[in-house]
Amino acid sequence: MQAYNLSHLSELESEAIYVLREVAAQFENPVLLFSGGKDSITCAHLARKAFWPAKIPFTFMHVDTGHNFPETIEFRDYYLNKLGVNLIVSSVQDCINQGLVIEEKGFNASRNALQTVALLKGVEENKFDAAIGGARRDEEKARAKERFFSHRDDFGQWDPKNQRPELWNIFNGKKNLGESFRIFPISNWTEMDIWQYILKEKIELPSLYFSHERECFIREGVVMSTGEHVPQRPEEATAKMSVRFRTIGDMTCTGAVYSDADSLEKIIEEVASTRVTERGTRSDDKRSEAAMEDRKKQGYF
Amino acid sequence: MNKDPYLDMELLRFSTAGSVDDGKSTLIGRMLYDSKSIFEDQYEAIEKTSRKKGDEQVNLALLTDGLRAEREQGITIDVAYRYFATPKRKFIIADTPGHIQYTRNMVTGASTSNLSIILVDARKGIIEQTYRHTFISSLLGIPHVVFCINKMDLVDYDETIFYQIKKDIEAFSSKLNVRDIHFIPISALNGDNVVNKSTKMDWYQGGTLLYLLENIHIGSDHNHIDCRFPVQYVIRPQSTEFPDYRGYAGRIAGGVFKPGDEIAALPSGFTSKIKSIDTADGELKEAFAPQSVTITLEDEIDISRGDMIVRINNQPKVSQDLDIMVCWMSDKPLIKGGKYALIHTTNEARCIIKEVKYKVNINTLHREESDHNIGMNDIGRISIRTTKPLFFDSYQKNRNTGSLILIDEGTHETVGACMIID
Incomplete structure (x- = not known):
């Protein structure tokens, strides 16, 4: 029976495709949250495979903080145009302009928490009943407790102590009016799985994921890129460094790592030997031990 | 291209069960730590917390407790999933809490596992929970069960204690449906026989826990005999390139499908032949569980979501009356004569609870024929009648086509996990 064994990547792919097809079958108006990071790119790739030769039956939405790396936005537009999908942008700047949220101030200010408001606004305005995201359980402790189909009440809130049990591969997407779901097709993938799959x-x-020369400075041990939205203290000296990014979030809170890895093979080697989690470069998770849990309860994905 | 040692590994999903203070979180922490799957920033974070709480050693259990309430109360509330890999295999751990809503959580974690680890405290031997955990593993049809006799350090690594517990467990587990059973003496706290072989138990000749997890044969865990393909979604591009394409997308629930196979579509009973098995990467010569594929047929017959494609000469049972074991997962008890929604494979229906036959006392494994109250965390045998025929196998034969969930029609909560007996 050895012949009828799948490799771990094929099994994970098969599981994710199954979940994406369940979303298309069970929901009326699903949206795929696309940030231009490797996890959401992987989700988009899986969605293309799940419905081939038909088009992806989901709208794509980018929750735009306005603090993105220019490279991310450029790639987003190029890639989605190639996929031939519709993109909606829900902007944090709009929420700020409308007075829905107040921006943090200071050198470590981040728009991360404000994303939740823009996300919920986008979901509400477009009447999306399911939002697909590229979150993985291995990323963070609170995410380790997530379901594939994560039920949210009519305020978009997550109740971690009272989640629906998820049995076998049966997904219960039934809901009352106003409630919605967050869907995580790559829940069971690790950072390493993602890189191996991208290679395969x-x-x-x-380009941010690959080693490149960049103007950077060091803040509290984290390598930060210089840029329009990144305020610098006078003592924070800028220098050219050879870096890459393990995750891509806002410029204001995503740290780079020193790296010479300029190919997928080298990145995999680097990931295999690294001793720090990928969110270790994200200052938004370091605010408190339950930072992610608190944001998720409020509706963050 | 470089030959990457991680590219072609098998995936083993296992769950862990233990009672309060059995050292389950410590065991998982130990496995992650000794297999070098813990990152420095994770370790620093728990080191800091341990120091803050005044613990002597770094408390590896903190690695697995993700929610604020869990860390505050020092307990695990919900199933947590953990990941690690060795050069041989990739592992997914469903870490299920031992006390609060134990049955509900353990059943959830067990439902997707190939293997279950049950912890037994060497000082206490078999306790009620051991029966309960073993019974649930057997009920959920987990192919492999590993008993870790933990805290051997607290009984001077005494072999007579280990063998006595092993004998006691074998005595009752022989009555259950456990296919493959293993025993390992360990100390999760000190790391004996977890990843590294213990130097204090020369009398134990077997492998360490990690060795077992890396080498146990899991190739036969799926059913590759009875062909079952629940149709999940119909793919119709209606594009200029594919004007007439009509493919049935789904995940194979059992058996091996090949182009040219003669098939029947249920419930209609119409027959046809498989024209192709498609994926975005090209056509396949054969497909098996748990692959996600798209099947096209020679003839245009009416098939939609919830239907099932099977081989003509090997068909599942078709009935509206089912006998099932249910594990109840809601505060609101099961209502005899009550109506529930149900999902079985990709099929949805409604059902009425016709009869409660008995409740299982999961601590003694006795059938309580006179107790018909099935509440939260209870397991019982019931019969239901569905609004339309289901196509199913017994759970023993196929975990995909033999399982279903019951849903409260008011709240839409999942309230029952069901294994079909007949």
Whole structure:
């Protein structure tokens, strides 16, 4: 029976495709949250495979903080145009302009928490009943407790102590009016799985993931890129460094790592030997031990 | 291209069960730590917390407790999923809490597992929970069960204690449906026989826990005999390139499908032949569980979501009356004569609870024929009648086509996990 064994990547792919097809079958108006990072690119790639030769039956939405790396936005537009899908942008700047949220101030200010408001606004305005995201359980402790189909009340809130049990591969997407779901097709993937899959499938990525020369400075041990939205203290000296990014979030809170890895093979080697989690470069998770849990309860994905 | 040692590994999903203070979180922490799957920033974070709480050693259990309430109360509330890999295999751990809503959580974690680890405290031997955990593993049809006799350090690594517990467990587990059973003496706290072989138990000749997890044969865990393909979604591009394409997308629930196979579509009973098995990467010569594929047929017959494609000469049972074991997962008890929604494979229906036959006392494994109250965390045998025929196998034969969930029609909560007996 050895012949009828799948490799771990094929099994994970098969599981994710199954979940994406369940979303298309069970929901009326699903949206795929696309940030231009490797996890959401992987989700988009899986969605293309799940419905081939038909088009992806989901709208794509980018929750735009306005603090993105320019490379991310450039890649987003290029990639989605190639996929032939519709993109909606829900902007944090709009929420700020409308007075829905107040921006944090200071050198470590981040728009991360404000994303939740823009996300919920986008979901509400477009009447999306399911939002697909590229979150993985291995990323963070609170995410380890997530379901594939994560039920949210009519305020978009997550109740971690009272989640629906998820049995076998039966997904219960039934809901009352106003309630919605967050869907995580790559829940069971690790950072390493993602990189191996990207290599195997030859998936295109923003250039930020590969080693490049960049103007950076050091803040509290984290390598930060200089840029329009990144305020610098006078003592924070800028220098050219050879870096890459393990995750892509806002410029204001995503740290780079020193790296010479300029190919997927080298990145995989680097990931295999690294001793720090990928969110270790994200200052938004370091605010408190339950930072992610608190944001998720409020509706963050 | 470089030959990457991680590219072609098998995936093993296992769940862990233990009672309060059995050292389950410590065991998982130990496995992650000794297999070098813990990152420095994770370790620093728990080191800091341990120091703050005044613990002597770094408390590895903190690695697995993700929610604020869990860390505050020092307990695990919900199933947590953990990941690690060795050069041989990739592992997914469903870490299920031992006390609060134990049955509900353990059943959830067990439902997707190939293997279950049950912890037994060497000082206490078999306790009620051991029966309960073993019974649930057997009920959920987990192919492999590993008993870790933990805290051997607290009984001077005494072999007579280990063998006595092993004998006691074998005595009752022989009455259950456990296919493959293993025993390992360990100390999760000190790391004996978890990843590294213990130097204090020369009398134990077997492998360490990690060795077992890396080498146990899981190739036969899926059913590759009875062909079952629940149709999940119909793919119709209606594009200029594919004007007439009509493919049935789904995940194979059992058996091996090949182009040219003669098939029947249920419930209609119409027959046809498989024209192709498609994926975005090209056509396949054969497909098996748990692959997600798209099947096209030679003839245009009416098939939609919830239907099932099977081989003509090997068909599942078709009935509206089912006998099932149910594990109840809601505060609101099961209502005899009550109506529930149900999902079985990709099929949805409604059902009425016709009869409660008995409740299982999961601590003694006795059938309580006179107790018909099925509440939260209870397991019982019931019969239901569905609004339309289901196509199913017994759970023993196929975990995909033999399982279903019951849903409260008012709240839409999942309230029952069901295993079909007949």
